[in-house]
Structure formats: C-alpha cells, structure tokens
Amino acid sequence: xxxxNSLNRSKALFEPITPETVGLYCCGPTVYNYAHLGNLRxxxxxxxxxxxxxxxxxxxxxxxxxxxxxxLQSDADDGEDKMALAAEREQRSPWEIARYYEDIFFEDCKxxxxxxxxxxxxxxxxxxxxxxxxxxLVQCGVTYESEGNIYYDTTCFTHYHELRGGPxxxxxxxxxxxxxxxxxxxxxxxxxxxxxKFPRQIMKWESPWGIxxxxxxxxxxxxxxxxxxxxxxIHCGGIDHIPIHHTNEIAQSEACFGHRWVNTWMxxxxxxxxxxxxxKSSDNFITIQTLREEGFKPLHYRYLCLGAHYRSELxxxxxxxxxxxxxLENLYNxxxxxxxxxxxxxxxxxxxxxxxxxxxxxxxxxxxxxxxPVALSTLWAVIKDGxxxxxxxxxxxxxxxxxxxxxxxxxxPPILSEDRMALITARNQARAQGDWALADEIxxxxxxxxxxxxDTRTGTEWYVTDIL
RNA sequence: GGCGCGGUGGCAGAGUGGUGAUGCAGCGGACUGCAAAUCCGCGUACGGCGGUUCGAUUCCGCCCCGUGCCUCCA
Numbered sequence: 001x002x003x004x005n006s007l008n009r010s011k012a013l014f015e016p017i018t019p020e021t022v023g024l025y026c027c028g029p030t031v032y033n034y035a036h037l038g039n040l041r042x043x044x045x046x047x048x049x050x051x052x053x054x055x056x057x058x059x060x061x062x063x064x065x066x067x068x069x070x071x072l073q074s075d076a077d078d079g080e081d082k083m084a085l086a087a088e089r090e091q092r093s094p095w096e097i098a099r100y101y102e103d104i105f106f107e108d109c110k111x112x113x114x115x116x117x118x119x120x121x122x123x124x125x126x127x128x129x130x131x132x133x134x135x136x137l138v139q140c141g142v143t144y145e146s147e148g149n150i151y152y153d154t155t156c157f158t159h160y161h162e163l164r165g166g167p168x169x170x171x172x173x174x175x176x177x178x179x180x181x182x183x184x185x186x187x188x189x190x191x192x193x194x195x196x197k198f199p200r201q202i203m204k205w206e207s208p209w210g211i212x213x214x215x216x217x218x219x220x221x222x223x224x225x226x227x228x229x230x231x232x233x234i235h236c237g238g239i240d241h242i243p244i245h246h247t248n249e250i251a252q253s254e255a256c257f258g259h260r261w262v263n264t265w266m267x268x269x270x271x272x273x274x275x276x277x278x279x280k281s282s283d284n285f286i287t288i289q290t291l292r293e294e295g296f297k298p299l300h301y302r303y304l305c306l307g308a309h310y311r312s313e314l315x316x317x318x319x320x321x322x323x324x325x326x327x328l329e330n331l332y333n334x335x336x337x338x339x340x341x342x343x344x345x346x347x348x349x350x351x352x353x354x355x356x357x358x359x360x361x362x363x364x365x366x367x368x369x370x371x372x373p374v375a376l377s378t379l380w381a382v383i384k385d386g387x388x389x390x391x392x393x394x395x396x397x398x399x400x401x402x403x404x405x406x407x408x409x410x411x412x413p414p415i416l417s418e419d420r421m422a423l424i425t426a427r428n429q430a431r432a433q434g435d436w437a438l439a440d441e442i443x444x445x446x447x448x449x450x451x452x453x454x455d456t457r458t459g460t461e462w463y464v465t466d467i468l
Numbered sequence: 469g470g471c472g473c474g475g476u477g478g479c480a481g482a483g484u485g486g487u488g489a490u491g492c493a494g495c496g497g498a499c500u501g502c503a504a505a506u507c508c509g510c511g512u513a514c515g516g517c518g519g520u521u522c523g524a525u526u527c528c529g530c531c532c533c534g535u536g537c538c539u540c541c542a
Binding site for chain 2 (some may be wrong): 027029030035036038039040041045075082124138164165166182186187189228231237238239240241242243244245248267268269270271272277303304307308309312313315316317319320321322324325326327330331333337339365369371373374376377378379380381387390396431434436440441445452454455456461463
C-alpha cells in the first residue's frame with residue numbers, strides 16, 4: 001500500500017513498525033460545538049483508511065482524542081476559552097457542554113457509518129499524563145517559563161519546520177493575532193498555562209507550575225504516547241493542522257523521545273463552499289442536523305465525500321449533495337434488485353476471472369493512497385457488467401462495501417403500507433379495464449408518496465425513491 | 469505582503485504524454501396503453517498564451533481566476 005506522507009510530500013510504500021498491527025492517532029473534535037460537514041469529511045477519510053488497513057489484514061489500534069479542555073483562541077492575552085464561552089452561552093458547566101457535544105459527535109459519526117476508534121481519550125481524563133509529559137520536556141531543557149506559563153522553546157528543535165515545509169514569518173504585520181508578550185519567539189507555544197487569563201476559569205488543575213490548564217498541542221502528544229508508545233505508524237488530521245498543531249506535536253514528542261515519532265502523516269483536504277471553507281467560526285456552518293432538515297440522510301454525504309479524493313478540496317453545494325443522494329439511492333435499489341435476482345452462481349472461468357479483475361482494480365485503487373473515487377466507480381462497473389451473474393455481483397458488492405461503508409448489504413427492502421398496496425391493486429384493475437386515465441391518476445398519487453410503479457410482463461412492480 | 473494548492477463537459481469529480489473514469493442531470497432509441505425502471509447509444513470537457521515533443525489536458529514558463537495557510541480551525 002502506498003500513502004502520501006505530508007512529511008516529505010510524496011507517496012511511499014507503507015510498512016508498519018510491527019508486522020501485524022498499525023497504530024494510528026487521529027486528531028479528534030474540540031467539543032464546544034457541533035461538528036460541521038467539513039470536520040466530518042476528515043473523519044470519513046480516516047474511516048476509509050482504517051477500513052482499508054483492516055481489509056489488508058492489519059490489526060489497527062486507532063486512537064482519537066477528545067479536546068474537552070477549552071483551548072484558546074490564541075496564545076495572546078485576548079484569546080478566549082471556547083469551552084467557557086459555550087458554557088456561558090448555554091448556561092451549563094464546561095463538563096456538561098463537552099459531554100453533550102461529544103455524544104452528538106459520535107452519533108453523527110455513527111450515522112455516517114464511521115467506525116468508532118478503538119480508543120477514545122478525553123484530555124480532561126489525562127491531565128496527569130499531560131503534566132508528566134510537560135515535566136519531561138522541562139527536564140529536557142526545551143522549555144522556559146514566562147509570565148506564569150511554560151513555553152516550548154522552538155529554537156531547541158532543529159527540525160521544527162520539517163512538516164510545514166519552511167519557516168513562517170511571525171513578524172508579519174498582517175498576522176491576524178496579536179503576539180503573546182511572554183513568548184521569546186513567535187513560533188514558541190504554551191505547554192501549561194498556570195496564570196489563567198480568564199477571570200472565571202472553571203477547568204483547572206494543580207501542577208508543578210501552579211494551578212492551571214494544559215496548552216492544546218500537548219494533549220495529543222501525551223495521549224498518543226500513552227496509548228501508542230513513542231513510535232506511531234500513522235497520524236491523521238485536517239490539512240489545517242500541518243503548520244501549527246502537528247508541527248508542534250512533532251517538536252514536543254521528538255524532543256521528548258529523541259527519535260522519529262510518527263512515520264506517516266496523512267491530512268484530509270477541506271470542504272469548500274462558495275464563500276470559502278466551512279468553519280466553526282463563520283456562518284459557513286452545515287451540520288448533520290442541517291442536512292436532515294434539508295431532506296438528506298447522512299449517508300448521502302458519505303457518498304458525496306467518497307466521490308472525491310481525500311487530498312482534493314471538495315466543493316459542497318446542495319446541488320452536488322442532491323446528485324449524491326440520487327446516486328446512493330440508485331445504488332441501494334440496484335443492490336436490492338440483485339438480491340431478488342436468481343441466486344444461481346456462475347462458476348465458469350470467465351466470470352471468476354472477471355470478478356478477480358474487479359477485485360484487483362478496486363483494491364489497487366485503495367492501495368494507491370486511498371483512491372475512493374476509483375473504488376466507487378469500480379462498484380458501479382460491477383453492478384452494470386452484463387457478463388457477471390447477480391450472485392457474483394452481490395458478493396463483490398459485499399466485499400467492496402466493507403470498505404466503502406454504505407451499508408448496502410444491510411439495506412432492508414422497503415415495505416409498502418396496506419393502503420398503498422390497495423392503490424396498486426386498484427390501478428391494476430383500472431388497467432385491466434383499459435381505464436388509463438384512472439390508472440395514471442393512481443400512479444401519480446403513488447409517485448407523490450415516493451412509490452414508483454413499473455409494469456412488466458410478469459406484473460406490476462414497484463420501488464421507492466427514498467430507500468434509505 | 470510571504471508561502472502553498474488548484475482551474476476537467478450542466479453539477480460533482482477521477483485520471484493520463486497518444487483510443488478523454490464514474491455518479492447525477494440532459495438527449496436519442498428499444499420497451500410500454502402512456503410512463504417509470506432497465507438496456508443500447510449520444511456530448512467536439514481539460515482557464516488563456518507560448519515552449520518542449522512525432523504528439524500535451526497531462527511536462528515547462530508566463531498570465532488570468534479561485535482557494536488555503538501565516539498561531540481558533542477538520
């Protein structure tokens with residue numbers, strides 16, 4: 001398998017540290033608000049990654065953090081604690097806020113058929129590990145204390161710009177955020193805040209440096225090493241984490257361990273709206289709930305996402321989502337039709353070879369840096385191939401869907417209510433009597449309810465448009 | 469201002485130095501009482517201008533446009 005590694009910006013053959021198991025860490029949500037579709041796109045990408053690894057025969061140790069410590073708008077003094085803000089806004093404690101949004105997050109994931117990570121770890125439940133990690137960094141001599149906070153001194157780490165690909169000029173006058181006066185260098189970052197800048201700071205803990213709370217980047221390093229050790233196969237996240245968060249994670253972890261920390265860094269690209277990327281701090285904010293209100297199902301969105309490569313920006317529009325919806329509904333109806341078809345499986349050589357060909361194409365696509373669009377197109381090719389019998393098609397669909405995750409094999413044939421059934425019967429009587437006007441009227445009624453009828457030689461069949 | 473990424477048919481979006489995926493939408497035909505579904509077929513798509521090449525959408529340069537990052541961000 002080949003994955004694109006953000007570290008050197010090229011694809012490389014993936015080889016896990018230990019032969020059978022892959023340890024991967026994925027940056028999870030900051031739970032002070034609902035996840036939006038852009039966030040969720042990244043988790044869909046990671047889900048495809050995990051499923052692909054498992055299908056390839058690896059055991060996975062998939063770890064995801066929950067950032068339930070309010071982290072700062074910035075390191076500047078006027079930064080805001082998002083968790084505290086949400087707590088104030090909603091008149092609930094930060095812990096209640098965090099748990100509420102965490103629950104919704106995993107419900108959203110479930111509705112998207114995103115497998116739950118093997119380990120989900122909350123920052124607030126790993127404060128001691130975080131403190132221990134900071135402590136080791138202090139002992140390594142890569143930190144300094146200033147204005148009550150512990151900072152990481154980025155000049156101590158020679159590879160600091162490796163992931164980001166080059167230094168950033170923090171003196172730029174156009175920077176949106178004021179510089180933190182406690183920093184020696186713009187790139188330095190806080191490991192532990194012991195002098196809370198917030199008058200009503202609620203989440204705080206004792207530490208060797210005073211009562212306070214951890215910086216954002218440190219939680220990932222601390223928890224990742226807790227569950228995966230000091231060497232990690234794959235670390236994922238959104239592309240926006242490259243320049244700051246992941247760069248800082250590397251600095252902390254490699255300073256602490258003294259060796260390469262993560263072998264492969266994988267980053268998902270943004271979901272783009274007409275007005276730019278979707279983001280929590282703007283009105284470009286669409287959630288799973290919004291989606292439902294607009295008449296879509298979460299899986300429609302999954303289908304949309306898998307039509308694009310994870311490293312390409314995806315242009316979201318309701319139009320595009322509608323196309324995905326129709327595509328997935330068609331897929332469901334196709335698969336349902338396959339189940340009703342003759343179960344006789346052809347075992348002639350040509351069919352077996354053809355099936356293997358599709359398996360090869362499908363797998364090769366995924367093994368080439370998770371090319372889901374090609375994998376998806378292969379699924380369609382299978383369904384439409386006239387040389388394959390339905391039984392063979394069905395087993396291929398089942399295999400492919402283990403990775404694509406649309407739940408195609410679990411799709412339940414829709415059940416028609418009695419009155420709708422009666423309508424169909426009535427229509428057939430009208431047809432038998434040649435009363436086309438009445439028959440068409442009934443057909444229209446059914447269509448309005450999402451029930452489409454088709455008259456075949458063997459009788460009238462029906463299907464529903466919204467099968468999901 | 470600095471750095472990065474991208475511009476593919478109506479929409480979304482793969483991919484490739486030479487027969488231009490796939491899905492949705494659209495068109496034509498078969499089928500049908502008419503439809504629908506299905507099947508068969510269809511679209512002079514690769515931002516612009518140059519360069520390299522036998523040949524470029526694919527490589528290079530410039531331009532235009534869009535977008536991302538520059539310490540909240542998936």
